Amino acid sequence: MFFQQARLIVLHAVPMLVAQLAAMGMMITDTVVLGHYGTEDLAAVAVGGGIYVAVLFALTGVLQAVSPTVSQIKGAGRDGEIAGALQQCFWLALCFAVPGVLILLHPDPLLSLSNIDAGVEMRARAYLAVLAWAIPAMLCYRTFYAFCNALGQTRPLVLISLGSTLLHAPLSWFLVNRGLGVTGAGIASALISWCTVICGFFYMRTGKALAPYRLLHDWQPPRPASMYELVRLGLPMGMSNFVEISSFTLTSLFVAQLGATAVAGHRVVANLAAICYMPPLALAIATLTQVGFAAGARDWPRARISAVAGLVLACAVACLLGGALWLGENAIVSAYSNDPAVRSVALSLIIYIVGYQIFDAVQTIAAFALRGYKIAFVPMLVHLLCFWGVGLFGGWWLAFRGLAPIAPMGVEGFWLASLLGLALASLLFGALLWHRIRRDL
Template identity: 35%
Template sequence: MLADVRKIAALAWPVLIGQLAIIAFGVIDTAMVGRYSAVDLAALGLGSSIYISVYIGLTGILTALQPIAGQLYGGRHYSQIGEEVRQSFWLALALMTIGFLILYFPEPILRVARVPAALHERTVAYLQILAFGLPAGLTFRIYSSLTNAVGQPRLVMILQVGALLMKFPLNRWFVFGGFGMPALGGPGCALASTTINWTLAVVGILLMTRLDVFRPFAIFSHFCWPVWRRQVAQLRLGIPMGLSYLIEVTSYTFMALFIARFGTTTLAGHQIAGNVGAVLYMTPLSIGIATSTLVAQALGAHRHEAARTLSRHGILMAVTIACCYGAIALALRPLIIEGYTPNPLVAAAAMPLVLIVVFYHVFDSLQVTTAFVLRAYKVAVVPTVIYAIALWGVGLGGGYLLGFDIGGAIPVWLTGARGFWVANMASLAIAGSGLLLYLQSVSRRYLQAGFDGQADKAV
């Protein structure tokens, strides 16, 4: 087990640092805008929830490149990796068009959310600026999926840390103004992120043309048109993956949309709790990505027993660390909230939600690590169904019943934002358990049947 933990840790720590650098974007945005105005902070929470839903759903489709390239890399089929990357760029072109239209014209979504008039203008401005950064974000996702697939996460980490170094001064300039720039508040965060996204995309493309690690793939050796067979293969895996990401993220997004009805103070408290949860989430996410890389490469090399053992050890590692994180967050809860806001009303709204996040995180770790391992097996449809039932049915449906006290019999401590967070915690426990049971079935089937070609098909 220790040997597997070391292998996973060697790939996970660069992913973790890179992911923490990116999640620090949200921490910086929340902290700076929280000191600009409570209205802008609430608009930021709402706008970022909508953007993340669109971004994660679309990039989730492109993430299909990672298990595909990982298995090809394990089997030493290098030229095919280059072809898959070229096809991913064509796929990204179609996806960025869809995403841009959704973000630039967000009125249908805002009407569903019944967004207060005070938040409407700031939220629209935030989303429209981010619409122009979406194409760059999708391009960089191809780069990061490829580098993770071939076991080179440091190449992503370096760029993400560099992006963080750019984020603080750009945010400070655009949010509060100066040197001829007016104070933009929340939309200033979007402008800073868009600038950084384009920088990452350009640098990522340049690295794929120049670094030795990418040379065997001959990615840009020649031009090619979309190949229907490969596009279908990527979509067949990518669409369920994208849907599972979308279900996971929209369960949180719609929480924010519903919680917005309780007022800006409650929504701001929810934003703080969500940001704490997102920071904690980065460690199991990194372990999941690292484990998925190793499992995919083992499957490509026909080492099915090793893949199964790596899966088990990666999941156990993530859950164990999550328990430790939860204990630390519980002890430091008042200090953590104080670091986000000086507003006592917002802090009071955030306090019980962060308590729930402590326990929520353990189940979140279980489900995300298990889901990534299943994607390494190129299994996507059944996990998506599990996500839909658990996160939308139990999480959102149950949260609506509790939060708005449907029926009038819900205890006071389970109503409002707390009701939504408790229901979401229960949904993650159900999703994690279901995914783990299904993984055991899939890995057992691989061991029994061997690699006979059928294992390449998404279940």
């Protein structure tokens, strides 16, 4: 059964990885285009993009409650309840869009956390002001995205992601080089966001695979009880997402105090780290689906085997990624920037993401497997301890205060603390998953 579950996870994860890498192509495009356009614009997209991603992932984290909910409904054979669960999550998406837009239009509390260069801050504000209008579209699309993952329907996600990236690349290049800089990149991203959500609703209306669920028929009004259940499960998931992503966002804000070169080099490595996160994330999403199906059917041995298969696959992929980064670091960094100072900073940081690949893979799979069991609150506490406590606070201390006899380490302090935080997270999440599995032995 192990190989059968591993095969199911891989078959689900591969198209998900293609979709995620295609979506990542937009961030890569912006980083590369702005890296050759100007260091301040690259630094601005590091700061502004970090804030945007943190806000978006915090809100979509709550909406991801639709994934374990739908997978367990499907596993239990209650297909008639699926449309209602999705529709309630769309109502939540529209509710959450309001604070999301307001935060991006008024980012002063977040920007005040660090003394950012005036030119970088001005550009980051302009970038966020444009991206604010992408929030409603992105929240609705991410709801559709999580729903399709819950059913293993990955084809529309691949097609939409590939099409979006192919459209975004020339549009972003054109707008940036027409003198709009980082604002042009924001306009391109906002336009593409609305295209994706339109495609998602079109597929829900016309796609044959989703037709039996009648997703857009008999539309339900907001139902407080159903929405409460989604929020109760989703809030810890959203908080976990926010903690994980915001630790990198706040790191960018703190690193900005070290100058545009430091934050630009940090952006390059953070971008590489995000790319390396995609394969374990794809495997984690597929693992959640398989664990959710099994849990819904009360097939606990299959749930256990699915979780173990996900861990084994992710660890193997992590080893390959770490080796590739180590061997190709010079060529990879050179592709991102033609500034020797930025390349020097980036090269000094790559060793840390090489080192934490295995820990990141374990904590990601274990956390998502726990979500498949609808366990989210204690994992949220682990994320708080490891990402904010060890990673962020520890990184700030190492970067600006040092730890005797170690002098202040600058930007490297944040990456060392991140490595230590991920190592601790992998141990704690592994223990939590093992405890849950043993309950059903």
